[in-house]
Amino acid sequence: MAKETKISMAVIRRLPKYHRYLAELLTNDIDRISSKELSERIGFTASQIRQDLNCFGDFGQQGYGYNVRDLYNEIGKILGLDKNYKTIIVGAGNIGQAVANYSKFEKLGFHLQAIFDKNPKLVGIRIRDIEVKDVDCLNSYLAQNPTDIGIICVPKEHAQMVADIMVKHGIKGIWNFAPTDIKVPDDVIVENVHLSESLMTLSYRLNESNLFNE
Amino acid sequence: MAKETKISMAVIRRLPKYHRYLAELLTNDIDRISSKELSERIGFTASQIRQDLNCFGDFGQQGYGYNVRDLYNEIGKILGLDKNYKTIIVGAGNIGQAVANYSKFEKLGFHLQAIFDKNPKLVGIRIRDIEVKDVDCLNSYLAQNPTDIGIICVPKEHAQMVADIMVKHGIKGIWNFAPTDIKVPDDVIVENVHLSESLMTLSYRLNESNLFNE
Numbered sequence: 300m301a302k303e304t305k306i307s308m309a310v311i312r313r314l315p316k317y318h319r320y321l322a323e324l325l326t327n328d329i330d331r332i333s334s335k336e337l338s339e340r341i342g343f344t345a346s347q348i349r350q351d352l353n354c355f356g357d358f359g360q361q362g363y364g365y366n367v368r369d370l371y372n373e374i375g376k377i378l379g380l381d382k383n384y385k386t387i388i389v390g391a392g393n394i395g396q397a398v399a400n401y402s403k404f405e406k407l408g409f410h411l412q413a414i415f416d417k418n419p420k421l422v423g424i425r426i427r428d429i430e431v432k433d434v435d436c437l438n439s440y441l442a443q444n445p446t447d448i449g450i451i452c453v454p455k456e457h458a459q460m461v462a463d464i465m466v467k468h469g470i471k472g473i474w475n476f477a478p479t480d481i482k483v484p485d486d487v488i489v490e491n492v493h494l495s496e497s498l499m500t501l502s503y504r505l506n507e508s509n510l511f512n513e
Numbered sequence: 514m515a516k517e518t519k520i521s522m523a524v525i526r527r528l529p530k531y532h533r534y535l536a537e538l539l540t541n542d543i544d545r546i547s548s549k550e551l552s553e554r555i556g557f558t559a560s561q562i563r564q565d566l567n568c569f570g571d572f573g574q575q576g577y578g579y580n581v582r583d584l585y586n587e588i589g590k591i592l593g594l595d596k597n598y599k600t601i602i603v604g605a606g607n608i609g610q611a612v613a614n615y616s617k618f619e620k621l622g623f624h625l626q627a628i629f630d631k632n633p634k635l636v637g638i639r640i641r642d643i644e645v646k647d648v649d650c651l652n653s654y655l656a657q658n659p660t661d662i663g664i665i666c667v668p669k670e671h672a673q674m675v676a677d678i679m680v681k682h683g684i685k686g687i688w689n690f691a692p693t694d695i696k697v698p699d700d701v702i703v704e705n706v707h708l709s710e711s712l713m714t715l716s717y718r719l720n721e722s723n724l725f726n727e
Contacts, residue, residue, distance in 0.1 A: 314717060319710070490715035494612075
């Protein structure tokens with residue numbers, strides 16, 4: 300469908316933002332928008348928007364702008380949001396529970412099938428009507444239940460071991476909340492959410508002006 | 514202290530990773546490392562590392578490499594981690610509680626002073642020994658308690674209103690978990706954690722090969 304074979308991560312990371320703004324337009328019953336108007340709302344230049352979208356095909360028409368619903372659907376497809384993913388969470392602590400309860404999750408096509416933990420206090424409790432299983436069952440669960448995406452919410456010391464089990468059973472996408480870099484084969488995708496790195500970036504930017512005025 | 518006045522966000526976003534790897538080296542009693550060894554561990558090229566660190570001053574010595582503790586401390590200072598920040602959380606739902614209970618938080622100098630919510634079921638409960646206050650008290654709390662960093666964990670509809678109150682009372686750094694872009698004056702820093710955008714990026718990357726082979 301598209302022109303290029305390798306899209307830069309910078310473009311890819313902007314796509315969800317387009318998707319989010321287009322969803323808002325639809326909520327507000329706006330069905331058509333010029334690249335100029337879109338650019339004012341989203342904060343990217345109009346030429347940036349045209350360039351980004353051009354990576355994936357021809358959207359919008361000269362003098363008409365974009366059909367919001369079509370563009371929303373197309374970007375959804377590009378993002379793989381028209382698919383369904385069988386998903387598990389390993390680690391049912393605070394972060395694991397927050398992710399499990401995250402309401403947008405199911406809407407985006409990520410269907411939570413099982414949650415695992417090793418803490419006896421957590422094994423057996425129900426989160427979103429899913430009973431937390433003992434992590435000792437992870438291997439046998441995955442052997443019997445093909446799974447698309449594994450979410451790692453365990454302490455960093457255990458993250459690699461959990462990832463290894465996931466990879467062994469054919470999981471191709473890992474959403475990693477553990478504050479460590481996990482190693483996986485080339486055909487497995489890891490997307491990290493490193494909260495402390497985000498917090499440190501905030502702290503850096505707060506201090507940046509002092510740093511260079513000393 | 515440093516050579517340049519504007520460091521690119523790409524460099525800034527790599528600094529926490531240096532900090533994390535150096536912490537691991539210290540844990541393993543490694544007190545000296547060459548840029549080559551560091552590069553093998555961290556996965557950036559040695560020249561990238563030298564270039565990044567050169568933005569902030571002269572670290573490391575030809576033929577000796579880096580003193581791990583010194584470099585760790587210096588990067589901590591650059592990241593503003595030698596400072597203390599009075600912090601509040603608005604929104605005590607799943608994400609707010611996960612952030613409040615996030616153990617690295619205090620270690621990095623972020624001291625949680627208060628948590629607010631508007632849900633009567635949450636107001637009054639204790640999270641990390643802090644009683645959740647009614648969000649109606651946010652204005653008067655901030656008027657009496659100067660605060661450095663505000664963490665927004667409310668639904669997107671309320672995020673801008675909460676941010677406006679924070680800004681009015683002099684908060685200069687906002688860590689935003691609401692899935693929306695909030696508008697603030699130029700002297701206020703916003704760092705976003707948009708979980709759905711991260712998840713969509715994962716989903717895109719999982720489908721990328723199909724996308725271009727159709």
